[in-house]
Amino acid sequence: MTLLAPQLPADPSLIILAYQHEHPVQAYEFENTLEVWTVSARIDADVLAEELAAYSDMDQDALDAVQDVTVGRMSFVRVRMFGPDHPWEAMDSYTGDVSRIGEVVLDVADGRWELAFEAALAHPVGDLLVMDRVILEPSWRGLGLGPVLAGAAIRRLAQPAVTAGRSDRCPAGR
Secondary structure, X not given: OOOOOOOOOOOHHHOEXXXXXXXXXXXXXXXXXXXXXXXXXXXXXXXXXXXXXXXXXXXXXXXXXXXXXXXXXXXXXXXXXXXXXXXXXXXXXXXHHHHHHHHHHEOOOOOOEOHHHHHHOOOOOOOEEEXXXXXXXXXXXXXXXXXXXXXXXXXXXXXXXXXXXXXXXXXXXX
């Protein structure tokens, strides 16, 4: 019996991640504690058309018809651990899944790190980044791409905040 390797819809090296954070202008509960991010994974139509033009004999009409390829999406919640609100109450207000994660990593009563979780952390300070969902389109599933995309998004979202300003005032800018 011969197994065939799955065929991807396009070259995964062309995938880009687009980060989106939305919040209403009007104040809402836990706005200073929860930050919700959606990360879209897609291949831009222009980039895909360039790639197809370089490696195939498609005519211009076919290349003009190329559309964006949706790969998937991910959702993340950044929880401000030292904000004005109780972190677990904020997590509980979002979704049941995020709330259950909070029950494991936080002491629900006081909102601090759960002792065993804190002991496992190299540096138990800062915000908590929770990956809520990773959803890939069916044609992109089963090839190990989900963890790769999630890891790339986590690396970007987990970076500390950058302060804009003159480098002589900002040690991080040196």
